[in-house]
Every structure is written in C-alpha cells, then in structure tokens.
Amino acid sequence: MRPAERVTLEDVARAAGVSRATASRVVRGDAGVTEKKTRAVQAAVAALGYIPNSAARALVSRRTGTIAVVIPEPDQMIFSDPFLTRTVQEISRYLDAADIQLVMVFGDHAGHGRRAAKYLRNGSVDGAIVISHHRFSGQVEAIMSAQLPVVFIGRPAAQNSPTAWVDLDNVSGGRLAAERLLERGVRRPAIITGPLDMVAADDRLKGFREVLGSSGIDPVLLEGAFTAESGRAAGEALAPRIESGEIDGVFASSDLMALAALKVWRERGLRVPDDVRLVSCDNTAEAAAADPPLTSVVNPTDVLGRAATDMLRSIMDDTWDGQPVLVPARLELRQSC
Template identity: 90%
Template sequence: MRPSDRVTLEDVARAAGVSRATASRVVRGDTGVTAKKTKAVQAAVASLGYIPNSAARALVSRRTGTVAVVIPEPDQMIFSDPFLTQTVQEISRDLDEADIQLVMVFGDQSGHGRRAAKYLRNGSVDGAIVISHHRFSGQVEAIMSVQIPVVFIGRPVAQASPNSWVDLDNVSAGRLAAERLLECGARRPAIITGSLDMVAAHDRLRGFREVLGRVGIDPVLLEGAFTAESGRAAGEALAPRIESGEIDGVFASSDLMALAALEAWRDRGLRVPDDVRLVSCDNGPEAAAANPPLTSVDNPTDILGRAATDMLRAILDETWDGQPVLVPARLLVRQSC
C-alpha cells in the first residue's frame, strides 16, 4: 500500500484477519468481541495508522461528539467565581479524555433560559451539562424541553424535576457549619447566604437553621449572591454588630463571600477568630491560603465534574441507572473557627 493511500476500515479488517463488521465494532468500542480479535484489530489500527472517519461515524450514530456546558450567570461572575471556573476545567478534562468537544453556552437570565434552549435544540450538541441554575420561573423547564440529555450540577427544582443531577449535600453542609460554630462557642451566629433563588443557598440555610433551632437560636440572615461584592457588603453590614458583641460567629455560604467579608472586617480592625468565628463553603485553594486559613465545607469540583460527565455519557450510551448523585459534605477545620 502506498503511503499516500488513505487507510480504510477494510484494510484494518484484512490485516487483522477479521470481518469488516468485527473491525468496526472494535473501533467503535462495542462489547461482544473476543479479546483475541480485539487485540488483532487494535494492532492493525496502530500499525496502519488508521484514523476513523468521524463524519461518517456521526451520520450512523447521529452523534456530533460535542457537549455544551450551560452557565446561566452574568459573564463577570463566570470568570471570577472559582467554583464555576474549577468545575468547568474539570468537565473539560473529563470530556477531553473521552475525545468529546466542549462548547460554552452562557444562558440568559432575562429570557428564563429560552435562548440557551433554542441553541441546544439546533442539533449542534449531543447533550448538555448545566451549572449554577436559578429557580427562575421556567428556566429549568425551558432547558429540559430540548429533547437531548441534560445533566444538572446542582439539584433542580421544577414542576417535573429530572433525576439527572449531581450535587453536594448542601443541607448537611449547613448543618456542619452550624455545629462547628457551636463547638467553637458561638451563640449569636449569622449567615451570609447565596442568592435564595438557588437551591444550594436555600439548602445550606435550611441545614444551618435546623441545627441552631435545636438549641433555640435563630440566626441573623443576610442574603448575598455568591459574589465578592455581596460578601463585602454583608461583612460591612455585620461589622458594627460584631463590634457590639451582638454577632459572634458567621457562616458565609461560599469562600468568595467569606474572603470579602474577612477583608471588610480587617479594615475595621476586627480579628478572626478572636472577635468573630468564621466558617465558609467550597474549600477552594483560596480558603487554605487565607489569613487566617478558613474552616470550610468541601464542595469538590473534581468529584462533581466527573460525576456529571460520567452521568451524561451513561445517558447517551443508554446505561444510566436513573439515579442522581448526592456527594457527602465534609468539613475542613482550620484556624478561622
């Protein structure tokens, strides 16, 4: 065979001593081929330098080899929130290992997800992973209407909520934060929540209140937005009450908000944990590097990203067991509380 000739599947089958159908099954990764024949085909592929015709394969399988990651957040938050960027990086790595292309879709909030849904319907992608969705009326429903597999990172709430989601056990995260503050002696705690139209923020608040309610404590609540700006604003609002002794412990529902609040308190001469104990959630690298290092509930982007890509691939391959994935919460204790 001349080097300029394109190697075909028939060439591979001939070299391996198998039928074309068997060679095709091995190249596609199908099961049901003996180990001996699989090895022979793989050796022929390597020696001949065979490259599968992805366009032809797509026509047969109706797969594009592309997955969308949808983030219904403002652009500035997508690129400044460590949780979002780390989760996308993990998904990208996992899809790359499977030779699947990732495309980003920035979902519109004003249109309740309709623009993103319109794109997902056009046949450009095989499936979608949605991160950081809100409980806007119709947002989840719009995305679920696209008739392609969709996996949510974050438990969705809709009229007919799907089971295709992975999430941290956020209720337990709130419980762990409350328990730690109580263990450290806090008796007048506050919570800086994320946006309460997000399930994660609502669940962390629920777990926090549940533990404190058992000992007759009703925490002070300030609603943030999972942003540094909202964390600093909440920190500044709490500062006079910390100075007066009215507040002695704070659970900030994300590292980003906790770090911003910490900076606001430092500017006022308030010290953590001497003047106020602080617990956060996410356990990103910034939490461990803070001064003082933050006690934080782990929100493992590697586990969530891998679980979401595995679930989506299982749905596409029709091997999914139909069950969501709930990741147990774990508290990393450091100097802030």
C-alpha cells in the same frame, strides 16, 4: 501513497486484506471479527495513519462525541467563581479521558435558558451538564425541552423536577456550620447566604436555621450572590455590629464571599477569630491559604464533576439506575472557627 492524500477506509481494507465492511467493523470496535483479521486491520490503521471520518461515524452512531456544559450565569461570575471554574475543569478532565469534546454554553442574561435550549436542540451535542441554575420561571423547563440527556449539578426545584442531578447535601452543610459556631461559643450569629432563588443557598440556610432554632437562636440574615462584591457588601454591613458585640459569629455560604468579608474586617481592625468567628463553604485552596485559614464546608468539585459525567454517560447508554446522587457534607476545621 502521497502524504497529501487522505487515507480512506478502502486503503485500510486493501492493506489488511479484508473487505471494507470488515475494516469498518474493526474501526468501530464491533464484535464478530476474528482475532487475526482484527490484528491485520489495526496494523494497517497504524501503518497508514488512518483517521476515521468523525462526521460519517456520527451518522452511523448518531453521536457527535460532544457534551455541553451549560452555565446560566453572567460572564463575570463564570470566570471569577472558583467553584464553577474547578467544576468545569473536572468535567473536562473526565470527558477528555473518554475522548469526548466539551463545549461551553452560557445562558441568556434574562435567565430563562431559552438560548441555551435552542443550541441544545440543534444536534451539535449528545447531552448536557447544567451547573449553577436558578429557580427562574421556566429555566429548567426550557433546558429540558431540548429532549437531550441532561444532568444538573445542583438539585433542581422546578415543577416535576428531573431526577438526574448530583448535589452536595447542603442542608447538612448548613447544620455543620451552625454546630461548629455553637461549639466555639457563638451565640449571636449571622449568615451571608447565596441568592435564595438557588436551591443550594436556600438549603444551607435551612440547615443553619434548623440547628440554631433548636437552641432558641434566630440568626441575622444578609442575602449575598455567591460573588466577592456581595461578600464585601455584607462584610461592611456586619462590621459595626461586630464592633458593638451584636454579632460574634458568621457563616458565609461561599469561600468567595467569606474572603471578601474577611478583607473588609481586617481593614476595620477586626480580628478573626478573636472578634468574630467565621465558617465558610466550598473549601477552596484560597480558603486554606487565607489569614487565618478558613474553616469551610467541603464542596468537592472532583466528586461532583465525576458523578455528573458518569451519570450523563450512563443515561446516554441507557444504563442509568434513575437515582440522583447526594454527596455527604463534611467540615474542614481551621483557625477561623
């Protein structure tokens, strides 16, 4: 056979000495074919270099072999936030092992999710994993309207929220941060939150306040955006209050914000942990390599990525047990607190 010619299923069937239907069943992995015929077809596939026609296979299986990862965030955040990039890398790794293609879908800047939903409805993907969604009016509802299997990394808080989600126990994470600060003698704490239209940021604040409230402490609150820019702004706002002794400990709700605030304080001559104790969240490699290394709530991208991928595939295969996954929080202790 000339190299330029595409090997067909008929060629495989002829070489294996079986019918086209039998060759097709073996290629699809169907049961009901004898071991002898299966070996013959597999040998013919290998010898001829047969590659199944993915379009034809999709028509039969009603699967495209493609999963979308939807991130309804501004472009600059997607490529600068280590939590987002590493979560996507983990999902890609698990999908690659299953020979499933990943495509990235970005939300519209208005945050409504309509453009992403339109793409999901066009039949190009079998399902979607949504990361870093907000409580914008209609965002979750728009994505769910695509009528596809969808899993959220981060608990959604829309009306009649879907239960297909995977999340860190962020309330517990906030509690652990507060408990550590109290253990280290902090009595005048502040918190740099994430955007409070996100459940994760709100939950971390809730757990933090809960523990401090039981000690009669009301923390100073600065709302950030899970970005370095917002961490720097919060760090600058807190610096004079740290210098005066008004603030003696800070919980920054992401490593990215904590590292930016730390840089500001170092420029002002403030020392961590001597002048202010610092706890962060995400436990990235950058947090471990900081000076000083940051005590941080572990936000395990590998666990979240695998759990979301497994959940989505089980929904697609009709084997999901209907239960969300809440990952326990733990604190990695280092020199900053």
